[in-house]
Structures are given as structure tokens and as C-alpha cells.
Amino acid sequence: MSHSPVGMEKWALDTPALLLDLDRLEANIARIVSRCRECGIAWRPHIKGNKTPAIAHKLLSAGAIGITCAKLGEAEIMAAAGIRDILIANQVVGDLKIARLAHLQRHADVMVAVDHPIHIQAISEAARAVGVDVRVLVEIDIGMRRCGVQPGRPALELGHQAHAAPGVRFAGIMGYEGHAMMLPDNEKKPACAEAIGLLAETRAQLEASGLEVGIVSAGGTGTLAFTPACPGLTEIQAGGGIMMDTLYSGGMYVEGLEHALSVLTTVVSHPAPDRAFIDAGRKTTNAEYSLPRVMEKAGVTVTGLSAEHGYLRLEGPGASLQIGEKIELISGYSDLTVCLHDRIHGIRNDRVEVVWDILGRGKLQ
Amino acid sequence: MSHSPVGMEKWALDTPALLLDLDRLEANIARIVSRCRECGIAWRPHIKGNKTPAIAHKLLSAGAIGITCAKLGEAEIMAAAGIRDILIANQVVGDLKIARLAHLQRHADVMVAVDHPIHIQAISEAARAVGVDVRVLVEIDIGMRRCGVQPGRPALELGHQAHAAPGVRFAGIMGYEGHAMMLPDNEKKPACAEAIGLLAETRAQLEASGLEVGIVSAGGTGTLAFTPACPGLTEIQAGGGIMMDTLYSGGMYVEGLEHALSVLTTVVSHPAPDRAFIDAGRKTTNAEYSLPRVMEKAGVTVTGLSAEHGYLRLEGPGASLQIGEKIELISGYSDLTVCLHDRIHGIRNDRVEVVWDILGRGKLQ
Numbered sequence: 254m255s256h257s258p259v260g261m262e263k264w265a266l267d268t269p270a271l272l273l274d275l276d277r278l279e280a281n282i283a284r285i286v287s288r289c290r291e292c293g294i295a296w297r298p299h300i301k302g303n304k305t306p307a308i309a310h311k312l313l314s315a316g317a318i319g320i321t322c323a324k325l326g327e328a329e330i331m332a333a334a335g336i337r338d339i340l341i342a343n344q345v346v347g348d349l350k351i352a353r354l355a356h357l358q359r360h361a362d363v364m365v366a367v368d369h370p371i372h373i374q375a376i377s378e379a380a381r382a383v384g385v386d387v388r389v390l391v392e393i394d395i396g397m398r399r400c401g402v403q404p405g406r407p408a409l410e411l412g413h414q415a416h417a418a419p420g421v422r423f424a425g426i427m428g429y430e431g432h433a434m435m436l437p438d439n440e441k442k443p444a445c446a447e448a449i450g451l452l453a454e455t456r457a458q459l460e461a462s463g464l465e466v467g468i469v470s471a472g473g474t475g476t477l478a479f480t481p482a483c484p485g486l487t488e489i490q491a492g493g494g495i496m497m498d499t500l501y502s503g504g505m506y507v508e509g510l511e512h513a514l515s516v517l518t519t520v521v522s523h524p525a526p527d528r529a530f531i532d533a534g535r536k537t538t539n540a541e542y543s544l545p546r547v548m549e550k551a552g553v554t555v556t557g558l559s560a561e562h563g564y565l566r567l568e569g570p571g572a573s574l575q576i577g578e579k580i581e582l583i584s585g586y587s588d589l590t591v592c593l594h595d596r597i598h599g600i601r602n603d604r605v606e607v608v609w610d611i612l613g614r615g616k617l618q
Numbered sequence: 619m620s621h622s623p624v625g626m627e628k629w630a631l632d633t634p635a636l637l638l639d640l641d642r643l644e645a646n647i648a649r650i651v652s653r654c655r656e657c658g659i660a661w662r663p664h665i666k667g668n669k670t671p672a673i674a675h676k677l678l679s680a681g682a683i684g685i686t687c688a689k690l691g692e693a694e695i696m697a698a699a700g701i702r703d704i705l706i707a708n709q710v711v712g713d714l715k716i717a718r719l720a721h722l723q724r725h726a727d728v729m730v731a732v733d734h735p736i737h738i739q740a741i742s743e744a745a746r747a748v749g750v751d752v753r754v755l756v757e758i759d760i761g762m763r764r765c766g767v768q769p770g771r772p773a774l775e776l777g778h779q780a781h782a783a784p785g786v787r788f789a790g791i792m793g794y795e796g797h798a799m800m801l802p803d804n805e806k807k808p809a810c811a812e813a814i815g816l817l818a819e820t821r822a823q824l825e826a827s828g829l830e831v832g833i834v835s836a837g838g839t840g841t842l843a844f845t846p847a848c849p850g851l852t853e854i855q856a857g858g859g860i861m862m863d864t865l866y867s868g869g870m871y872v873e874g875l876e877h878a879l880s881v882l883t884t885v886v887s888h889p890a891p892d893r894a895f896i897d898a899g900r901k902t903t904n905a906e907y908s909l910p911r912v913m914e915k916a917g918v919t920v921t922g923l924s925a926e927h928g929y930l931r932l933e934g935p936g937a938s939l940q941i942g943e944k945i946e947l948i949s950g951y952s953d954l955t956v957c958l959h960d961r962i963h964g965i966r967n968d969r970v971e972v973v974w975d976i977l978g979r980g981k982l983q
Contacts, residue, residue, distance in 0.1 A: 343886065343926065343927075344887050347632060347884050400889060431924075520711070521765070524767065540906075541905075559764070559796075560953050562708075576709075576736045589900055592958070593980075615958075
């Protein structure tokens with residue numbers, strides 16, 4: 254625990270270990286920045302997938318205008334690491350959390366999603382008690398049927414309530430086109446246009462009713478091919494694509510992004526010529542949406558995971574493994590893999606360049 | 619973080635929070651102890667699901683003869699907490715880990731699974747270098763087709779290799795009837811008898827060949843109704859049943875065990891009369907094998923989880939929820955839920971009696 258692996262060959266690390274290839278990470282970040290610039294849209298990447306302030310600072314250095322968090326606890330960690338402009342893209346609820354939110358405003362410039370007058374009233378009371386203003390975005394359901402008020406009159410009413418509430422600053426609107434993520438490209442493009450179109454219409458209605466809508470935010474990695482070009486958006490939240498995984502590179506292809514995140518594992522048992530087992534199961538990497546994939550090992554595939562084991566199949570004449578051999582896995586869904594670990598090993602040229610504690614892990618929302 | 623919640627009402631806790639009802643936990647432990655005593659078999663419960671030394675000590679106080687771990691890192695944490703008799707029920711592989719294993723033997727009495735001569739040779743070398751003896755169990759594939767040597771001649775050969783290796787003490791055999799866990803009871807009973815029968819036969823063959831087989835270990839919570847009564851076993855590993863979950867209480871029914879583990883959550887959004895969302899998604903509770911279930915809230919069911927949200931459906935005239943209301947969820951699979959958290963809140967009579975850090979979480983295998 255106390256011995257730093259910095260400078261070590263990555264293959265010498267004990268396993269399982271979470272690796273992040275820094276060249277690929279930086280190339281992915283540059284790729285998304287350039288895509289957003291081409292489309293004239295700002296980038297406020299979600300950090301819920303990496304939860305790591307050092308990565309958030311890399312995003313800001315590369316051109317992101319701020320960050321997006323899922324939870325208040327993540328926002329507190331990021332603010333403590335010196336990051337100012339933070340969107341919490343979910344509702345923050347409960348007296349304890351609302352008080353924390355208001356206090357956090359003294360140390361950062363936070364924004365939070367609301368979809369009901371209860372949220373606005375609670376923020377207003379806490380903000381006035383602390384003596385701050387807290388920015389809110391009205392969350393709109395743009396077709397996913399998860400959180401969010403309906404577009405049109407309900408969104409307008411909530412926007413005006415936010416604008417009128419003391420201690421609350423109405424900053425704009427957000428949505429999430431999550432229902433479009435898994436569609437094939439020919440359906441995804443019109444689905445994105447329709448979903449983002451609802452935000453654009455609502456923005457126009459709000460502005461026609463006298464409210465300034467500074468921010469219109471949406472966009473995940475799975476729709477990065479289409480949402481940045483949709484008219485009416487001012488910001489894109491996509492963040493997971495900087496690490497990539499087999500989910501994004503499989504059904505949700507994002508051009509030009511490379512697999513930067515992996516898990517280093519060891520073959521621990523090889524009881525038959527066609528079967529072997531590694532020390533990475535569901536407590537180490539995620540297989541809920543897409544199976545992990547073995548990097549650079551011909552004829553070896555992951556067939557499943559149990560809690561503590563990864564199952565490998567060996568096929569073909571070239572396929573061979575030894576007990577003790579190390580195997581690198583591309584994770585299935587990076588967002589649900591990173592949160593299983595305490596630290597990320599930043600790798601460059603196959604050596605450990607830096608180790609980052611995943612500081613936003615395990616905190617209360 | 620620094621303010622202890624001990625003494626608080628559980629409903630006043632901020633969410634999401636992992637709760638463990640201590641009365642139910644203790645009743646479940648007593649139930650399994652009594653079941654094992656009826657069958658004249660020892661209990662060495664797996665702690666991979668709770669990873670918490672305080673819980674391991676409760677198990678030992680109640681009559682467990684030792685504990686079972688999945689990983690070397692868990693065994694190190696348990697040894698540091700004063701626990702001596704520890705089975706690591708998997709192969710420990712790699713120079714770094716094998717050296718740790720040998721050093722750990724100075725501070726505990728460990729046992730480890732082997733299924734290949736490579737494992738025995740590595741342990742032998744490290745144990746001799748440190749000047750200790752390390753006990754091994756030969757793992758036998760009793761039908762699951764995961765790790766383990768085949769019964770019969772391969773198991774005999776490996777047993778004798780272990781017996782002959784300096785620094786290694788052959789202590790017995792183990793298997794895991796994981797393939798039987800999900801079967802309906804009428805198929806599960808004969809499947810358990812067949813699987814445990816393979817261990818019993820191998821034990822007889824080993825003893826006939828002159829080796830003493832002190833330990834024959836198997837048995838998970840999903841087969842607890844049958845394995846303790848199977849002849850030939852000396853120890854049962856079942857451990858997850860002390861916490862219970864919807865997986866065990868659904869398809870894998872264990873008589874007399876109650877749901878002790880839960881996650882306290884908050885309703886954060888309620889955008890339509892029939893839909894609401896809580897602050898517990900896949901980063902807080904597990905839904906891979908079985909969905910979580912709402913406790914004591916008529917007409918409200920969990921329909922799914924995304925990374926950060928739980929999806930609730932409201933049905934029927936009595937079903938109602940408020941934003942900010944707290945909801946307790948029985949977890950889907952406790953083993954994959956606890957490892958997502960940093961601490962467990964021990965609850966008695968609806969108040970926090972103790973808070974335990976989940977010390978075995980996030981460590982290297």
C-alpha cells in the first residue's frame with residue numbers, strides 16, 4: 254500500500270489493477286474538444302465515470318468550460334480540488350444535502366438540476382440561510398421517461414418559479430437523450446434531433462416569455478456523433494468517452510476514440526486446455542451491459558464473470574496461456590468499473606507514470 | 619464524515635446508506651450454526667460478502683471454527699483484526715502475492731486452494747524462504763467447470779504432490795457446487811448429493827492411498843438446505859445467508875433466514891403519478907442477478923436501475939410517495955452490494971448501534 258509503483262513496468266504491477274493509458278486518454282480528450290469546437294458548442298464533461306480530480310483538471314486544461322457531476326459528494330471533492338464551475342446534473346434532495354449544497358456554493362460555483370417546485374423551495378431556503386445564490390437548470394424529460402418535467406407549459410412554469418425564488422438563479426435547462434444511446438445510427442440521428450429539438454423549443458418558449466436561458470445542456474458519449482451538431486444546445490455533457498469501453502466501441506460507436514481504460518489481471522487457474530480463469534470478476538470490472546475484452550491475445554476471449562473470477566475460453570492453435578501470466582482487459586462499461594477501485598494507475602509507454610486515488614468513490618450522494 | 623451517526627434514528631441518516639439489521643443478522647447466524655450442529659458439520663463462513671472484521675468476529679463468537687476469504691487482501695485484513703484460522707478458497711498466484719501469503723502465515727494460520735503443481739511449487743519456495751508451513755486444500759471440480767482439478771487420479775496426484783512438498787502441508791480438499799445454486803429444489807438436492815459425493819469419493823481414495831484428509835470443504839448459501847447433510851463433508855463455507863438478499867429469498871430459498879441487509883435511499887424525483895426515482899442505482903446496490911425490493915411500501919416496486927438512479931413504479935390506490943421520502947431496499951445480491959460501500963451501519967430497533975468500515979474492500983486480491 255505504501256510502496257509507490259510509479260516508474261514500474263505496468264506488467265510488474267500486482268493484480269487486479271486499474272490502468273489508464275495516458276496517451277490514449279489525452280488523444281480522446283483532444284478528439285472530443287475538437288469535435289465540440291467544430292460544432293461551436295461548449296464541453297462540460299461528466300466526471301461520474303472517473304471521479305478523479307486530476308482527470309477533471311486535465312479536461313479543463315484541454316478546453317472544457319467546467320465539469321458535470323452526478324452527486325453532491327463528487328462536487329464537494331472536485332471543489333476541494335480547486336474546480337469552480339460544477340453542474341450537478343441530478344436533483345439534490347434532503348435537508349442535510351441541501352444545506353451542504355448551499356455551503357458548497359461558498360467554495361465553488363455550482364449548478365443543480367430541478368424538476369419540481371419542492372426542489373426550488375428547498376434550495377431557496379437553504380441558500381438564503383447561508384447567504385448565497387445557487388444556479389439551477391430545469392431538467393426536462395426529452396423522451397427517456399426518467400427524471401425531468403415535461404416540455405412546454407410545465408417547463409415554463411418551473412422556469413419562472415426558479416427565476417422568482419430568492420437565493421435561486423435560473424441558469425437554463427438540461428435534458429438527457431438516454432433513450433437514444435442504444436439505437437442503431439440510422440435511428441439514433443433522428444432520435445437525437447427530436448430530443449434536442451424539444452430542448453430548443455422549450456428554450457425559445459422560455460425566452461419568448463421573458464427569461465434568459467444561458468445554458469442548454471445534454472449529450473452523452475453514446476450520442477456524441479450527433480448531439481454536438483444539434484441546433485439549440487450550448488453544452489455537451491459526454492464524459493465516459495475519454496476512457497472508452499467495449500459498450501461504447503461495440504453498439505455505441507464513437508469515431509476516433511481509443512480504449513484507454515483497462516484492468517490488469519492474472520491467470521490463476523487453467524484446469525483444461527480450453528478454459529482458464531483470471532483474478533478479475535464482477536467486483537473488479539463490469540459486465541452488466543457488455544463483456545470485457547482481452548487485449549492483444551489471439552484466441553482468448555472472456556465468456557463471463559462471476560463475483561471473483563473472469564472466465565476465459567481458448568480457441569485455435571495459437572491460443573495459449575500460463576498460470577501466472579498477466580492479461581489486460583478492456584472494461585465492459587467504464588462508468589461501473591472505475592467505482593469498484595480505490596486508485597487508477599496512469600500508464601505511458603507501458604510504465605506507471607502516476608497513481609491517482611479515485612477520491613469521489615464511495616461518498617454519499 | 620467525522621460526525622458519528624451512532625445513536626441516530628436510521629431514518630435520519632443521509633442516503634444512500636448501507637444498513638444491517640443486527641437482530642436479524644444475529645438470528646440468521648444462530649440459525650445457520652444450529653443447522654450445522656444438527657448435521658454434525660463445522661462452519662467456516664465465507665466473509666467475501668461482508669469483508670468486515672467485526673462481522674467475522676461475530677461469526678466466530680457464535681460458533682464458526684474459522685473463516686473463508688476470496689482474496690489474500692481480505693485474509694490480511696482479517697489476520698490484522700486478530701483472526702487466526704483462515705481459508706483463502708481460491709488460488710493465490712504471482713511472486714508478490716505468494717510472498718505475502720508466506721509472511722501472513724507468521725500472523726495467522728492460513729490455508730489456500732491449489733489446483734495445479736505450479737501453485738504448490740510456488741508456495742513451497744516462498745514458505746521455505748520465510749521459514750513457515752502453509753496449509754493447502756486441493757480444489758476439485760465437482761461439476762461447476764470453474765477452477766479445480768478433476769476428481770479421481772488427477773486429484774490424488776496433486777494431493778500427494780502437496781503432501782511431499784517442503785513448506786506445504788496437505789490439509790484436505792475443497793469444491794464448490796456452484797452449478798447447483800440456481801436449480802429448483804427437486805433438482806438441487808440430487809445435484810448437491812452428486813457433487814458432494816465426488817468429494818467424499820476422492821477423500822476415500824486419498825485416505826486409501828495413505829494421506830490423511832482432515833478437511834473436506836464446500837457449500838454455499840444457495841445449497842444450505844442440502845449440503846450440510848451430505849455425508850463426507852467436514853465444513854460448510856456458506857456465508858452470504860447471514861445478510862440475505864432477494865436472490866437468496868427468491869429462487870434460492872433458505873428456510874428461516876431473514877433480510878438483514880438493506881440500502882436506505884431517498885425519492886429524488888417524482889415526475890409522474892406512476893413513476894418515481896431514488897438515489898440508489900448500480901453504484902449503490904446490485905441488480906445483476908435479482909432486482910432489489912422495496913420494504914414495507916404497498917404498491918411500490920423497483921422496475922430497474924441505471925448507474926445513479928433506481929426506478930420505482932407506483933400501482934394501486936394506496937401507492938403514494940413524496941419527494942424527499944426515504945425508502946429502504948432489500949438488495950438484489952448482497953455479495954455485490956456491500957463491496958460498493960465504505961461502511962455498514964449496524965441497526966437495532968431502528969437506531970444506529972454501530973458503524974463498521976468495510977475494511978476488506980478495494981484491496982488487491
